[in-house]
Amino acid sequence: KKHAEEAGQRIQSLTEKAKLAKKREADETAWQTACQQNTQSGYQAYLNGNTLKKHADEVQQRLKALAQKTFAFEVVTVNAQGEITHREQKQARYETEDLGNGVALDMVSIPGGTFMMGSPDNEKDRYSDEGPQHRVTVEPFWMGKYPVTQAQWQAVMGNNPSYRKGEKRPVERISWQDAVEFCQRLSEKTNREYRLASEAEWEYACRAGTTTPFYFGETITTELANYNMSRGETTDVGSFPPNGFGLYDMHGNVWEWCADIYYENYNGAPNDGGAWLAEKYQKWSLANLFSKKDIKTTRLLRGGSFAHDPSGCRAANRGGGTSDGRGYRRGVRVVAVAWTF
Incomplete structure (x- = not known):
């Protein structure tokens, strides 16, 4: 028994390794169970259990994500006649920016993804500037749940240029330069960078995974949107x-x-979701846009308005206006990069 002591040590080492292997297996099993449940109680059970807690850091990240606010909403789909054929209940994450005096700005989390930007050649009422269709990849970001309202504009800018007054109505009669300045002041007020959406971000967010002319389907109706002078003026945001x-x-x-x-x-x-600011496109920032605020150029307008016909409201439709031009149909919706909240 010359090597008895060494044998004992090796046996002990093998036993400890076997125990550790079992603990690792148990830890992985508990982790997989928590992931399948994907609930706060499930992740807490993993942390409180007799495991190695190898995934503790990731658990904390997931608990934080689950604690973030969500809102429920219904999405409708229509057929070519405008009749609702499908309803789906959904949820989305959002954050609220307090602008003071009871005014808030809701920002919705937009997941990253890839889509075909522009319209196909056979889309009804398409224009040549909507092509060629091309594949674009967009990073995650946050976007205003609604267009900027008159109350929000007043809270940030201290004025309300809108012709059709109403705190919950979208601000209008603003130029691109005004919109960029709003983003700058909002960023200073909140200590978070807000900016205008790139055209690619806007269309990606509008489509929300759809490929039809409208996110409702092949057509829209006056029950689904405010367009074609059906109401003769703007409406409170969130009415449709x-x-x-x-x-x-x-x-x-x-x-x-x-x-x-x-x-x-x-x-x-x-094709990377960035704004096309020059012949050689470049990544952009609020400072970049603000430095060009006083340069007169034709800038993009998207989504149509209460005065546009259906064609002008399509997801792929593109409009343009001089950067200093204030039109009675022109408003803005802000975005923020994903990691700022």
Whole structure:
């Protein structure tokens, strides 16, 4: 028994390794169970259980995500005659920015993804500037649940330029330059960077996974959106059904300024979701946009307005306006990058 002591040590080592292997297996099993449940109680059970807690950091991240606010909404789909054929209940994450005096700004989480930007050649009433269709990948970001309201504009800018007054109505009669300045002041007020959406972000968010002319389907009706002078004026934001991301008023009500310069087609357009600001596109920032605020260029307008016909409200439709031009149909919706909340 010359090696008895060494044998004993090796046996003990093997026993400890076997126990550790069992604990690792048990830990992984408990982790998989928690992931399948994907609930606060499930993740807490993992942390409180007799496990190695190898995934403790990830558990904390998931608990934080679950604790974030969500809202429920209904998405409708219509047929070619405008009749509702499908209803679906959905939820989306959101955060609220307090602007003071009871005024808040709701921002909705938009997941990243890839989509075909523009319209196909056979889409009814399409224009040549909507092509060629091209694949674009968009990073996650946050977008205003509604167009900026008059109350929100007043809270940030201290004035209300709108012709058709109403705190819950979208602000209008603003230029692209005004919209950029609003983003700058909002960023200073909240210590969080807000900016205009790129044209690609806007269309991606509007479509919310759909490929039809409207996020409702092949057509829209006056029960689904405010357009074609059916009401003769703007309406309170959120008066019509949202899209699959939980965004309201993406078709009609007010045109929405985007960051990009207007080009007559998509030849040479970026495919990474960035704004097309020059012949050689570039990543952009609020500071970049603000530095160009006083340069007169034609900028993008999206979504149509209460005065546009159905064609002008399609997801792919593109409008343009001089950056200093204030039109009675022009409004804005803000975005923030995903990691700022």
